[in-house]
Amino acid sequence: MELQRQISRKLYEEHVHVIDLLGRFGRALDRLRTGPPAADDAAWRVLLEQLGTALEYEITRHFDLEETQLFPRLHARGEGDLAELLFEDHEVIREVTRPLLALVARAQAGILDDAGWRSLKASGLELVERLSAHAEKEQGALVPLVDEMLDEATDQEIWTQYCN
Numbered sequence: 001m002e003l004q005r006q007i008s009r010k011l012y013e014e015h016v017h018v019i020d021l022l023g024r025f026g027r028a029l030d031r032l033r034t035g036p037p038a039a040d041d042a043a044w045r046v047l048l049e050q051l052g053t054a055l056e057y058e059i060t061r062h063f064d065l066e067e068t069q070l071f072p073r074l075h076a077r078g079e080g081d082l083a084e085l086l087f088e089d090h091e092v093i094r095e096v097t098r099p100l101l102a103l104v105a106r107a108q109a110g111i112l113d114d115a116g117w118r119s120l121k122a123s124g125l126e127l128v129e130r131l132s133a134h135a136e137k138e139q140g141a142l143v144p145l146v147d148e149m150l151d152e153a154t155d156q157e158i159w160t161q162y163c164n
C-alpha cells in the first residue's frame with residue numbers, strides 16, 4: 001500500500017508494531033503452562049517492559065489521535081458507522097488493558113503471585129485477540145481512508161501536534 005500522508009504512514013507503522021508485539025506476547029503466554037516464568041527470565045523481563053510502555057502509549061496517545069482527530073472527520077464524511085465501531089472497540093480494549101497494565105507492573109516488581117499470573121495470562125490472551133483484530137481492521141479500513149481524506153495542510157497540522 002502506497003501511503004501519501006505522514007499520519008496514515010505513522011498509524012500504519014504503529015499498527016504493525018503493536019501487532020508484532022501482541023504476537024510475541026501471545027506466544028510467550030501460550031508457553032506458560034506450568035506456572036509463572038522464573039524470576040530471572042530475561043526474555044520475560046524485556047517483554048514486560050515493552051508491553052508496559054507500548055500498551056500505555058496505545059490506549060492514550062494512539063487512541064486519542066484516532067478519537068480526537070480522525071473519527072470526527074469520518075463522521076463528517078458520512079463514515080460514522082465505521083467510527084462508532086472502532087470507538088466501541090477502543091472502550092472494550094481500554095477496559096481489558098488497564099487491569100492488565102497493573103498486573104504487568106506487579107510482575108515487573110516481582111510481586112505477582114500464581115493467581116495473579118493466571119489473571120495476567122487470561123486477560124493477556126483476551127487483549128491479544130481483541131487488539132490484534134482491531135489493529136488489523138484499522139489497517140484495512142481506517143488507514144486507507146485517512147490517507148485519502150487528509151489534505152497536505154491538515155496532515156501537517158495533525159502530525160505536528162502528534163509527534164511533539
Ligand SMILES: [Fe+2]
Nearest residue numbers: 063066086138
Ligand atoms: Fe483504534
Ligand SMILES: [Fe+2]
Nearest residue numbers: 062066135138
Ligand atoms: Fe489504531
